[in-house]
Amino acid sequence: MxxxxxxxxxxxxxxxxxxxxxxxxxxxxxxxxxxxxxxxxxxxxxxxxxxxxxxxxxxxxxxxxxxxxxxxxxxxxxxxxxxxxxxxxxxxxxxxxxxxxxxxxxxxxxxxxxxDLVVDRASFDRIIQAGGYISAKTGSHADANAILVPKDDSDKAMDAAACIGCGACVAACPNASASLFTSAKISHLALLQQGKAEAKARVTRMIERMDLEGFGNCTNIGECESACPKEISIDMIARMKREYLKAMFAPIPQQKADAAG
Amino acid sequence: MKLDAKSPEGPLARKWEKYRGEMKLVNPANKRKYTVLVVGTGLAGSSAAASLAELGYNVKSFCIQDSARRAHSIAAQGGINAAKNYSNDGDSIWRLFYDTIKGGDYRAREANVYRLAQESVNIIDQCVAQGVPFAREYSGELANRSFGGAQVSRTFYARGQTGQQLLLGAYSALMRQADLGHVEMFPRRELLDVVLIGGRARGIITRDLVTGKIERHAGDAVLLCTGGYGRVYFLSTNAMNSNATAIWRAHKRGAFFGNPCYVQIHPTCIPVSGDHQSKLTLMSESLRNDGRVWVPKKKEDLKKHPNEIPEDDRDYFLERKYPSFGNLVPRDVASRNNKEVCDEGRGVGASGRAVYLDFRDVIKRDGVKSIAEKYGNLFQMYEQITGENPYEVPMRIYPAVHYTMGGLWVDYNLMTTVPGLFAMGEANFSDHGANRLGASALMQGLADGYFVIPSTLGNFLGTVGPSKVSTDAPEFKAAEDAVRLGIAKLLKVSEKGKKTVTEFFRELGLVMWEYVGMARSEEGLKRALKTIPALREEFWRNVRIPGTGEEFNKELEMAGRVADFLELGELMAKDALHRKESCGGHFRVESQHPDGEAKRDDANFSYVAAWEWKGENAEHVLHKEELNFENAHPTTRSYK
The missing domain is CATH 3.10.20.30 (Beta-grasp domain)
Structure with missing residues (x-):
């Protein structure tokens, strides 16, 4: 040694x-x-x-x-x-x-x-809480192979899902934007057949939450991608913005209100 | 007290169905009258909290990390087993059951294991519906791979990050329930005691790890999903915060501890590089599908670069000794053989405590690209840690403590000997016997949380009915006082203490590894039983902890955990000493066949050892749950 x-x-x-x-x-x-x-x-x-x-x-x-x-x-x-x-x-x-x-x-x-070096990242949990999931019930479901996912989509979804939620993207960004983190979750779910039903409500709510938490906006600087320990690409942010545009031009299901009622 | 496993009557394949047909239910409107405290947010804890909240119970979820998503299930690499038989290679629920019982060396309870195999298929369906990005074939169907201890391909995976993806799935289900207001989250909290009222678990005492505040929480049931106790060895593949405090304090409140000596030592970990080492890193067992394990035949070759040692001078010892399973023998068998060749003086690397795991042949056959696709992240991790490129030089690996099969004793309902206190996932002892097969921990955690506890907890709550307790009850005050006293006592010692928590922890780890590790002897165990109490005594006289209890203080947290490990370690040695047979991960040097294989003693040890705490100055009392094998008849486990 x-x-x-x-x-x-x-x-x-x-x-x-x-x-x-x-x-x-x-x-x-x-x-x-x-x-x-x-x-x-x-x-x-x-x-x-x-x-x-x-x-x-x-x-x-x-x-x-x-x-x-x-x-x-x-x-x-x-x-x-x-x-x-x-x-x-x-x-x-x-x-x-x-x-x-x-x-x-x-x-x-x-x-x-x-x-010292310990920070509170609960804002990330709250972004996920605002829709970073598929509302599938816990319990039994149709046979797993009843849903076919093209390998390419599945691989891309996995690239996005590799995010470990550490927050390096925020720390690296001059605007302190959480766009890479948020877009990774949105991309993971938007790429899969199972995630499409709620895609519009998801992207809208998660982006609203991200803004509310005090994170800055993305101005395509790219520092996040180079700091990301899982090397998640900023293509995810482009996909998030695309998803957001799609959601803006279509009515969003009132899922939250229904669930509460 | 007589242990009653409460396995339902009737044929094995019908037990779970019969149970669910006869169990008590809580009607949907009444579920909101109950509060369930779920401690831990790994696979078992997250899936349980999400499922119970979905059913309508009020759930409080606690974890020591800053976020539920970071629980140590996240580090599982290789995969999750399920008897889907998608590979058409002869798999079935029966075969998964049988492989698990046999892999566990006939020391697990049949009814629980069969239920686990039955629920395995539902887990995959649930996870896919939730968006877990499992690996897929070009057809769009799910892909499978093989794992140790099985001759079928039944392991589902998400690259080398299966645990991460399954946990993020369970975490997202949990966050969905948090969003709906059904779960209240308590991150950065540590359980420091369980509160019993009228003999039943009715609450917990926690410490807020940011402010140091001691808090009381009341509920109708407490679920401990707090993982295993492998960190008692100091060096292990467990996370830095993994600990036994929750289950140990529950044990001291009356929960029996099952088979504490059953520890899994994983064969493929990155070897120790120096005294500074804080933890060990696993290299997934899936690597044994393609990598070949070897050491030089001749000691003279140890100095040579591995790539310069010709084929004829290499000893592929697993393939040589176990021709039918080869490199895919179960973990305990592989670990012992790795140790054995190192003990013979044929270990490689600077320390002589390592064997090669070589990918040369498969790279030649399938190309670098194909290997990178399967194992890219693992190879990268290996290179980051060792500075060596495994595409060019064989990996060096050595066994390390990885998983504990033992844990709190539970019945078929997953309830401990304390009514209302449940233990799930690695925290309980139930499904893996004396050795766990690869890719079965994830299966058990999720089966317990998604599919078992929603039924068995309902049965319990439906039986006892709703009743409120107040956190002002004297039992809560007494428990809180005891917790405060414990912390004050540590800080008092610290005023004159000279040795850091880590120094004690490392010393304990060395004793455990040396005497309660891969090969255990009567002499060594007796030595451990002398050394550990002495070390504990010194700890309570000489430990040094900075700061106070009313602030963020990681050393203080760790001190409490090490204090508990210093007690648990002794019980592990005691259990290992009493079990004079070898079985699974528990190898007693006095009990082996002439060829060095483990020798089980069914006539005398076919039981679960459940230990009862009798107080600080009293001996533990042993209770036995006899194991009956009506379906999988014990044979000598052979992988030859």
Whole structure:
């Protein structure tokens, strides 16, 4: 194992959403190239605890790039310098001895800071809650092979469904738009036969919700696509806009009112 | 107390139908009089909460993550089994049942497993209706692949992200119910106690992980869908927040713990690279469809680059020893064989604790493109972690703790020994016996949530009827006080403590892996039973935790979980010591055939070990549920 890197970290520290935060310098010493970025932070935190200081809080769970819990802006890039990679899958071989690394949380009004690098992404849940599903009842349904889905559509739907909901797209966007996240869900469902019945109501409600949460508009900059750890394409946003136009020129079923009644 | 599994009478294939024909129902208008607390939002929890809300119950859904969508079911890669027989290769409900019982080494309850196989087909229908993008053929029909422990292709998949897609399906059903106002969501909450009133589970105490606030929630039933306890080994494929606190605290309130020693060690994980390691990453078992497992025949070749070792000098040991199943033997068999060749000194890589998983031949046969289509994301993940390209160099893999078959003991209703307290998915012990087959965890989680609990919970609630309890009841106050005291005690120790939570956790993990891991001996288990209590004693004297209880504090959360693991680990060792046979994932070195295969002892151990907590300073008491095999008759499990 080649080890022994020393690094200078500059980390955003903030007690809670109500208090101002600031950048603080830390040293990370004797860091192995085989460590993940979060394991490097684990090492720093162990030292801070031993010194009687408060560790740097960050979210992480699966540590294999699929749960979407982790997310740190590293040297200005959400999830760091490697393409198609979450923070937990970023390894220290992407850095070299003596590097200075600037570490910040996602920054967006719709993602308030909870502490240090931990942000509140409940706005994403609320966007899904506003129609990011097919209203199929739980329980028995027609045989699965009764619905044929062309392989090409299914593959494209899967490309969209690969979104892990981490929020890097929002963090990367100069407008803090959630369009890539929202459009990925809309595309996943719009591409499948099963999702077409509610397509118009879905796209309308989800976009309304997204705006209401305080996310900015999409101006086709494309930063989201390059930050996305699952490399989801901005074609999804084009599809969302197409779906939205279709919905605008056709009456939307009053599904919500019916369900409540 | 006598354990009653409550399996319905009658022929196996008719039991579930008979149950549903005779069970109590709650009429639609009355369902809104009941509140159900569902803890955990993985496959079992999300699907249960969505299904119960759809039926009309009031549901409160709790999870420790910031969103229900992040529960650890999301990390399952390979697939989900279902007896659809779309491949026309001889599959049937009976065969899925039989494979599961045999794969579990005849240590599971027949009635539950048969019901699981029956419901498997409905899960696929439900998920497709919901828009889960399963892999498809050019015809537009669903695709299948093979998995270990079966000779038919019955596994449905969504690339290497099947768990993610199934969970997002269940999560979206849950969010739909949240939108309709039938489910109230409580993210970033941790269950710290179960509240019993009149002997029945009537509520829970949770901690808000953002503010530290301790909260009371009352309901008519509590469903624990909180996953397994593999993190007791510190290093495992489980997520950082996976823990046993919910089931362990329920255990201390009277729920028996079933078969704690049954742990699955998955054969294909990325090996440990150093002391900094925080978790291990699985490489899906589906890779064994196309990859070939080998080590060099000669130790001298260990220094060579794998691609320079000629065919004749490679030992494809799984294909050699198990010609009919080859690389697709069940997980426990594969893991033990991997360990064995490493113990012989033929392990590869810097640590000598790894074997090769080689795709050279299949790439030659089918081309890079075809392999990339099937496994692209897994290969990419491997390269991100190791810095090596598996298209060119064989992967290095080694077993790692992955899943726990043991869990809270439940009857046919999925109810624990505490009335009103249910356990589902990996949190219960019920369906996989001593070893789980690949692609069966997703099946069980969703069967429990979508199809079993909607019936069995209705039967329970219909029997007990509606009744209100207040969170002002003295039982709630007592439970909350106990929780507060527990936290205060940890922080008090911490004033003088010198060792971090992680240091204790890592030490416990090493003891568990060494003595309660892949091969267990009487001597080693006895050593663990000495070491763990000593470590626990030191923990309560010397742990160091920063901060307070009234704030966001991950170290404090982890401290509580490690405290519970320090108790659970001891029970696992005790269970492993008492079970003198080898079965499935539990291998006792004293009980093996001359060729090294596991030797089961049906005459003495054909039962579920259900342990009862008797208090801090008392010994656990063992209860036995005898297993009767009326349909799948126990034979020596052979994959040769």
């Amino acid at each position: 080649s080890g022994g890197m020393n690094l200078n970290l500059i980390v955003w520290r903030q007690e809670n959403a109500g208090e101002p935060g600031r950048m603080m310098p830390y040293k990370a010493e004797n860091i192995s190239q085989d460590m993940s970025f979060l394991e490097m932070l684990d090492v720093v935190n162990e030292r801070l605890i031993n010194e009687g200081k408060r560790p740097i809080e960050f979210d992480s769970d699966c540590r294999e790039g699929i749960c979407g819990a982790c997310g740190i802006v590293i040297n200005g890039q959400p999830h760091g310098p490697k393409r198609g990679c979450t923070t937990c899958q970023l390894h220290m071989r992407s850095f070299k001895h003596g590097d200075t690394i600037v570490i910040e949380p996602w920054r967006s009004r719709a993602f308030p800071v909870i502490r």
